[in-house]
Amino acid sequence: MKKLIHIIVQKGWPGLLLAFFIAMGTASCKDNEGNDGIPVIKYLRVTDPTLADSTFTDVNPGTMITVIGENLGGVTEVYINNQKISFNSTYSTPTSLIITVPYDEDFKLSGPNPELPSELRVVTNHGIAVYPLHVLSPGPGITRIAATYPLKPGSQATLIGTNFYEIQRIYFTTDSINVTQEITDYQISNDFKNLTFTVSDKMTTNGWIIMDCYTDDACIEYTPEGPKPIITGISSIMPVVGSEVTITGQNFIDVSNINLNGEIDIPGENVTVSESFDELTFIMPQAPSHSGHISITSMGGTAEMEDLFYPIENMIVDYDEIGSFSSWGTEPPFIADGANPPYISTGNCIGAKGTIDSSNQWWWKQFLNTAKWASADIIPTSTPISELELQFECYLELPMDGPVIQISMGHPNGKDTGGNPYFTLENYVPINSFTEKSETGKWMQCCIPLTKLVEEKTWGEFLNNKISDELNFYINYPGLTKATNVEIYVDNIRIIPIKQEED
Structure with a gap:
């Protein structure tokens, strides 16, 4: 206002008219705020206005989020993990933008694709705004340890599972709380399902191996003498005599005996075990005279099937x-x-x-x-x-x-x-x-x-x-x-x- 008065005093009404047009131009810029300034993303939040203070940089696929910032008008493209995603311009204002993180199979996550940037990029007709955004990969799961038992220092062991993405650390613990031994020298398969490491001299007792990944963690019991077998399924609870019986599970390592209902024994040499030690087969020798349970004895101990066999x-x-x-x-x-x-x-x-x-x-x-x-x-x-x-x-x-x-x-x-x-x-x-x-x-x-x-x-x-x-x-x-x-x-x-x- 002081500048406007100065122009009037110095230049008279012609100067006043010029100042008026300048002022109108400034007002016009303010009215179009968000279309001329450099776009900036301040934070991300959920779309529920009652949770407006709940900001984040990690999000699950399929989540609808609100992007809060300045000068976000005129959005032309939106990218997540360097991949162009669709958006509805109706949900775009100079200070906010509502988008949905893709969840289809074609959308690549940074977990299995570490070369991708974990970021949100909003392109407008007057600039680009970038903000950290980590789309979470599925959490890890460890199903078994593949190895030649017994395990000794220097032995090779492989964790078998799924989603070994973005590992933060892996360690062996004897009490599931304190770290006994960090496992730092390991190799991950290209499909992120196998992780091979070398057994250290501190891993000679029973304990747990814990894998901390960016999304979640997973653990598995570690037994250097061999894990106890686990039975998860059977092809039939009343198989015909002479037919092949299949049992699924884990840790069928050096199976020495299968007992049927406490009355029929099948020695280990008559049992065929898969290379992954998670399936075995045998020929049903005869029908038991009463119902009972199947038990399998292997290097790591004996497991009994919960369901009745031959009821x-x-x-x-x-x-x-x-x-x-x-x-x-x-x-x-x-x-x-x-x-x-x-x-x-x-x-x-x-x-x-x-x-x-x-x-x-x-x-x-x-x-x-x-x-x-x-x-x-x-x-x-x-x-x-x-x-x-x-x-x-x-x-x-x-x-x-x-x-x-x-x-x-x-x-x-x-x-x-x-x-x-x-x-x-x-x-x-x-x-x-x-x-x-x-x-x-x-x-x-x-x-x-x-x-x-x-x-x-x-x-x-x-x-x-x-x-x-x-x-x-x-x-x-x-x-x-x-x-x-x-x-x-x-x-x-x-x-x-x-x-x-x-x-």
């Missing part, structure tokens, strides 16, 4: 002594002869073989079974149906490409007492519950949730409501397109509690 008390039909079978269009139960499919069986099994054509596409062959339902001391009557499943062993010699199975449980021919259709599972094709594939030329365990077979809510309700003890399998080919050969065998039908997934 005979849960069997409802086995074609030998439990339940019964009524032949109707199907050959009676038989024992495999080793020369023809299914080649092997646990005592008797049942099968159907032949061709489905237009003359019998709706009613071909059936397995009509009378079940011996599990009593309340085996399956409590209060057990929810949602926690139970029907299991059986199945052998397909040929793929079921078109033919399907209908299954009814507790009601003959899928009818109620009034002759009305009852709850029936339709269009079922046997699936190996272990591999989740329909396989041929081998016995496989099949699992069907009981909710797909009955409407009752508890096991007790089913026992009260059923009008028969029948469990029937009907094989047909609705919508037949061509004559098709079918060859299928079934054995060891049981009702089992569904294994609950660990959190």
Whole structure:
């Protein structure tokens, strides 16, 4: 204002008009603030205005963030980790910009791509603003230690896992709190899944190896004499005698023995172990006489499978002594002869073989079974149906490409007492519950949730409501397109509690 008065005094009204235009120009600049000055990013925050004070420089993929700064008008491009991202200009003002961090597979993170700058770059029509922004990679996970045991100073060991990104430090500790030995000399594989190091003279006792990465940390127990085996899964809890059994887990190192239910021993020389020591196979020598547990003994100790193995008390039909079978269009139960499919069986099994054509596409062959339902001391009557499943062993010699199975449980021919259709599972094709594939030329365990077979809510309700003890399998080919050969065998039908997934 003092300068304006000075111009008026010195130059009169012409000078006043000039000053007026200068002033108007200055006002115009202020009105367009954010379009002319150098753009600056002050901080990043979440979009929730109530959390405006929560600033950060680390963010997860897929997060929507607000960029706060000055002179941010006229944005033309936005880059994160040197990669151009899309943005909505509607959410842009001279002091803020709302963007979403990409989360698609094409967006590269700085963890697996350390050459990328961890930064946000906002390009405007009057300059560029840059700000540190670290998009977090997935946290690390260590599944096992691959090594030749026992470990001694100088031995090579490899951590196996995932997401070994942006490692801050790795150390060995005997109490999981204090650092016993820093591990500084190591090599990481190109896929960030393996990390190899040399055992030091301070790593001769049991402890833990801890990996601190930028995003998170991970640890694994360290035992120089060899880790204890861990069992996580099995191909079948009632495998057919003579079939191959697969067990998955960890640390199957120098397996010396597998015990089945305390009565059958399989020596280590009859066991095949994978190179990664996380899977083993053996041939089922005979059926146990009672239910129990599998235990595996290896260099690091003995582990026992939690689930029951051969839970005979849960069997409802086995074609030998439990339940019964009524032949109707199907050959009676038989024992495999080793020369023809299914080649092997646990005592008797049942099968159907032949061709489905237009003359019998709706009613071909059936397995009509009378079940011996599990009593309340085996399956409590209060057990929810949602926690139970029907299991059986199945052998397909040929793929079921078109033919399907209908299954009814507790009601003959899928009818109620009034002759009305009852709850029936339709269009079922046997699936190996272990591999989740329909396989041929081998016995496989099949699992069907009981909710797909009955409407009752508890096991007790089913026992009260059923009008028969029948469990029937009907094989047909609705919508037949061509004559098709079918060859299928079934054995060891049981009702089992569904294994609950660990959190």
